[in-house]
Amino acid sequence: MKREYKTGPKKAVIDFFRENSERHFSVLDVVDAVSQSGAGKSTVYRLINNLLESGVIRRFETPDSQKFVYQYADKSHECETHYHLKCVKCGRLIHMECVHFREVCNHIEKEHSFIIGSKQSVIFGECVACSSEN
Amino acid sequence: MKREYKTGPKKAVIDFFRENSERHFSVLDVVDAVSQSGAGKSTVYRLINNLLESGVIRRFETPDSQKFVYQYADKSHECETHYHLKCVKCGRLIHMECVHFREVCNHIEKEHSFIIGSKQSVIFGECVACSSEN
DNA sequence: TTGCGTGCAAAGGTTTTGCATGGCA
């Protein structure tokens, strides 16, 4: 049986993600952010992969770069049942409850023969704040 | 003023994407596929970046791997105006015209204050063929 | 005391870059 230890680096990484849950970071951003706590690079890589697998954080692609970014997955949200909008400008993730959207998903499943994975799908666009800046 | 040359490697890469427009490939897949034509690795990298920028191909993330894949962007489809479903199993890209979906996008823009970028957003899920396999 | 988690350094893999050459127009 597998035990799990509570350690400094693990706490540092989780805290960092939680305290900045509105934003996303590349692995190296995180390495940088927690380096003062003494956590090494490979540990951060290992932790991020663990957290990703256990669903504590989520992974996103960025439109411009080749790198992935990671963001805290707030478990207080019921992410199984709703949909996600992500602003390509500021990175903000919006958890959207929307009956109409769910109805359309059902429609797509019936009429377009496609089962939408709401967990895997992120709809990109621009949030109010960013679009009003233009 | 910038001229553009018609060259062997360029033709090989574009042809490969066009002839396999239903599927997606990593850069190294393409390197492999066109290697017989004599095209080198760095050239393929450069070509893929060019084609991506000019919109001839599109980039997708893969759910499991750290690598991106690329797929021919069929210009005969009016991708500005419709939506995209992509099967996470087989990679098939479905160009969906759907009035209901468009209505919901308008709804989201008005009520949820979020402007959906239909070009950037890909909805992941499972196509009929793949979901009936289970 | 046990064995998981860590740090360091090295290895592995992918992508980019520099530079001389080749070939399209």
Added chain:
DNA sequence: TGCCATGCAAAACCTTTGCACGCAA
């Protein structure tokens, strides 16, 4: 002939791995 595109090799980068040690339980 001019200059863009290419191939090769090296460099730059990012990520994973091996191993010995430290530390939580």
